[in-house]
Amino acid sequence: MHSFTTERLLIRPLIKEDETFFCQQLTNEKVMRxxxxxxxxxxxxxxxxxxxxxxxxAKNGGKKSVLTWAILCLNTETIIGTQTLSFLxxxxxxxxxxxxxxxxxxxxxxxxxxxxxxxxxGIGKEAIEALVKYGFHSLTLEKINAFYADKNIASRxxxxxxxxxxGATSPLKTSDYSHQYIxxxxxxxxxxx
Numbered sequence: 001m002h003s004f005t006t007e008r009l010l011i012r013p014l015i016k017e018d019e020t021f022f023c024q025q026l027t028n029e030k031v032m033r034x035x036x037x038x039x040x041x042x043x044x045x046x047x048x049x050x051x052x053x054x055x056x057x058a059k060n061g062g063k064k065s066v067l068t069w070a071i072l073c074l075n076t077e078t079i080i081g082t083q084t085l086s087f088l089x090x091x092x093x094x095x096x097x098x099x100x101x102x103x104x105x106x107x108x109x110x111x112x113x114x115x116x117x118x119x120x121x122g123i124g125k126e127a128i129e130a131l132v133k134y135g136f137h138s139l140t141l142e143k144i145n146a147f148y149a150d151k152n153i154a155s156r157x158x159x160x161x162x163x164x165x166x167g168a169t170s171p172l173k174t175s176d177y178s179h180q181y182i183x184x185x186x187x188x189x190x191x192x193x
Contacts, residue, residue: 001059001067002138006130009123010072013055014048014082018070021079022048025113034152035113071114071127080123081114083131085139092177093147096167107143108135112158119154128162136184146180156180 003012014022025031026044039047051068058064064087071081085108089097093109110131114124135141146164148155159180160166167179 001055001069002134003069004130004134005074006126008074009126009130010074010077011069011083011127011130011134012072013059014051014068014070016052018079018082019045019048021070022051022082025082025115028116030116031113034149034155069131071112071123080118081112081127083110083112083127085110085131085135085141085144093145093179096145096179105142106140107145108139108141109145109147110135111146124158125162128158132162132182141184143181143183147177150176150178152178 001013003010005011023041023044026039026047027041029038032038051066054065055068058067064085066084066086066088068082068084070079071083072079087108089101097107097109110128112124112128114127118124132144135144145167146155146159148159156178162182164180164182167181
């Protein structure tokens with residue numbers, strides 16, 4: 001795992017000093033309204049500790065499960081969000097992830113959580129596009145998936161504006177999640193990111 005920058009952002013692996021911010025986000029109703037709801041503070045602390053351990057394991061060459069980065073304003077170095085690449089098979093992504101595993105496609109699921117006052121200012125797009133580039137170039141991923149609650153129109157717009165393709169949906173859809181993805185088989189989209 002590495003740090004990287006964009007025009008306005010420093011994106012670096014999560015560190016111990018990020019715990020207060022991380023837990024505040026996971027316990028904030030407005031931030032978590034489309035992600036399954038808020039967590040109690042003690043559960044948020046456990047998630048933070050698991051995230052640190054997963055990053056450390058990945059840095060030491062161990063199995064990647066979920067990689068977590070802090071998103072900071074480059075000028076002030078103030079933390080404004082977090083983002084992840086997840087390699088886990090979970091209920092909301094199982095069908096798509098398992099299909100890709102059969103085809104031996106190296107992939108991950110991307111996620112982002114931003115402070116509410118930062119949302120809608122292009123920061124999410126900038127952070128997502130930077131992590132996509134990192135995933136394709138540094139981690140040699142072939143596909144990056146985004147799953148989000150159907151009600152989360154802001155996420156749909158964010159991923160669409162970041163060149164993600166809307167996944168096919170079945171008329172018998174049983175999930176409340178939408179799926180978008182971007183593949184690393186076309187250098188044109190990387191140049192536009």
